[in-house]
Amino acid sequence: MKKKVLVIDDDTFMCDLLVNHLQQKEFDAKGTYSGKTGIKMVEKNHFDIVLCDFRLPGTDGYEVLQTIKSKKPLLPIIIMTAYAEVKMAVKLIKSGAFDYVTKPVQPEEIIKLINKALEPKQERETSTTFRENFITGNSHSIQKVMQHVKVVAPTDLTVLIEGETGSGKEYIAKAIHYASKRKDKPFVAVDCGAIPRELANSELFGHIKGAFTGAINDKIGYFEQAKGGTLFLDEVGNLPYENQVKLLRALQERVINKVGDNKVIKVDVRIITASNDDLGKMVEANNFREDLFHRLNGFKISLPPLRDRGEDIMEFARFFIDKANVAFNKSVKGVDEEAEKLFYEYSWHGNLRELENVINRAVLLSNEELIVPKVLPDEIRLNSLNKETNRFKSSNREEFTQLKEATLVTEKEVITNALIEANYNKSKAAKILNIDRKTLYNKIKQYGIEITK
Numbered sequence: 001m002k003k004k005v006l007v008i009d010d011d012t013f014m015c016d017l018l019v020n021h022l023q024q025k026e027f028d029a030k031g032t033y034s035g036k037t038g039i040k041m042v043e044k045n046h047f048d049i050v051l052c053d054f055r056l057p058g059t060d061g062y063e064v065l066q067t068i069k070s071k072k073p074l075l076p077i078i079i080m081t082a083y084a085e086v087k088m089a090v091k092l093i094k095s096g097a098f099d100y101v102t103k104p105v106q107p108e109e110i111i112k113l114i115n116k117a118l119e120p121k122q123e124r125e126t127s128t129t130f131r132e133n134f135i136t137g138n139s140h141s142i143q144k145v146m147q148h149v150k151v152v153a154p155t156d157l158t159v160l161i162e163g164e165t166g167s168g169k170e171y172i173a174k175a176i177h178y179a180s181k182r183k184d185k186p187f188v189a190v191d192c193g194a195i196p197r198e199l200a201n202s203e204l205f206g207h208i209k210g211a212f213t214g215a216i217n218d219k220i221g222y223f224e225q226a227k228g229g230t231l232f233l234d235e236v237g238n239l240p241y242e243n244q245v246k247l248l249r250a251l252q253e254r255v256i257n258k259v260g261d262n263k264v265i266k267v268d269v270r271i272i273t274a275s276n277d278d279l280g281k282m283v284e285a286n287n288f289r290e291d292l293f294h295r296l297n298g299f300k301i302s303l304p305p306l307r308d309r310g311e312d313i314m315e316f317a318r319f320f321i322d323k324a325n326v327a328f329n330k331s332v333k334g335v336d337e338e339a340e341k342l343f344y345e346y347s348w349h350g351n352l353r354e355l356e357n358v359i360n361r362a363v364l365l366s367n368e369e370l371i372v373p374k375v376l377p378d379e380i381r382l383n384s385l386n387k388e389t390n391r392f393k394s395s396n397r398e399e400f401t402q403l404k405e406a407t408l409v410t411e412k413e414v415i416t417n418a419l420i421e422a423n424y425n426k427s428k429a430a431k432i433l434n435i436d437r438k439t440l441y442n443k444i445k446q447y448g449i450e451i452t453k
């Protein structure tokens, strides 16, 4: 049966073009130019995947993502964005988007991504296929991480992996799993940031038929799915406070209850968690339970960001080029000297995920043997230009600092205004700002905003 795809893009030409292309590629594709209509279509119809433009009038991509995720948590969503918005795209992934592509969208790239999102993950991967797709790099910092992986893998210790978004936390979790005695049992990855609060207990622990409205059948939760194997809780800092208690019990007593059922079920599962946030700081800010933090922090692994991994950047670039050549039937041989320089100068806030996306695009656009600067996104090329200019005009640096400060001041003002508008009700203010409460608490603390009526 044809897979159903919904395209949401207010650029009518691009939307129609993409829908047409997908239909030619045997997808059952529909399009809409409005985010609101898109949400309604998802509510009323079955779709296998949604492609959503980030900049939409009225409702933006972030709102559409959050609304769809709250209604259909498992529906994969790919965000289409201009490159300058890549930091936002990274945030969207943290909020549950499957991935992002930069505009103008390359047809082959989007098809590859759709297929990746739709393929059933767990059934296909084995320790052999994982190893084929895993490289480590030679930087001192990653070698230390790999040494820790080797030491901790055979134990049943709970591991906490900290690192920036896209730095490879899930890959390290899998490396631990596949090097452990549990390697032939399931590895189940759960994005805690993408589970709606009211569904978290049922998703993690399962439920029985009739436990709540909408519970029409018994459901097995992630803990039971991972029986004998490893449960990877990504973005664990986003787990609602009330669910943290139940998770703590599961870890301490190694038992769970399904929602609506008193029966105690024993679970033999190794837990690995990951977070982009510093969980220790979240504990200090009372946003994460201290007892749970200590339970999770059996063994901590800190992943370095890509910009601090020296020559690993080029090793990963070559690896991603090989993958892209196979996927797009191309024969790009490498990166030219000038482009390589740009790779080293760029800060890669989206880390390996961003590098892979940049390479995919560059391979697709390359007509030459080597990747040259002109097939790289503006952000990477201009980054170097800006640096050059700064070297000559030190005053520019001051302006940059001022601009940064201005952004922070504006952010503080926007938050303060929202708090006033919400009469200092933080949940309401968070809604107005379209951020979660924890982020708001952190910002209030960061800017030292006083909460006095």
Ligand SMILES: Nc1ncnc2c1ncn2[C@@H]1O[C@H](COP(=O)(O)OP(=O)(O)OP(=O)(O)O)[C@@H](O)[C@H]1O
Residues within 6 Å of the ligand: 093, 094, 133, 134, 135, 136, 163, 164, 165, 166, 167, 168, 169, 170, 171, 172, 234, 274, 276, 352, 353, 356
């Ligand atoms: N060791 C590795 N070898 C090969 N590719 C990797 C490796 N680590 C990461 N990648 C690539 O980078 C992408 C992002 O990695 P991963 O999902 O593990 O990051 P993450 O830190 O868990 O991201 P997030 O913060 O969004 O949860 C992967 O999809 C994969 O393509």
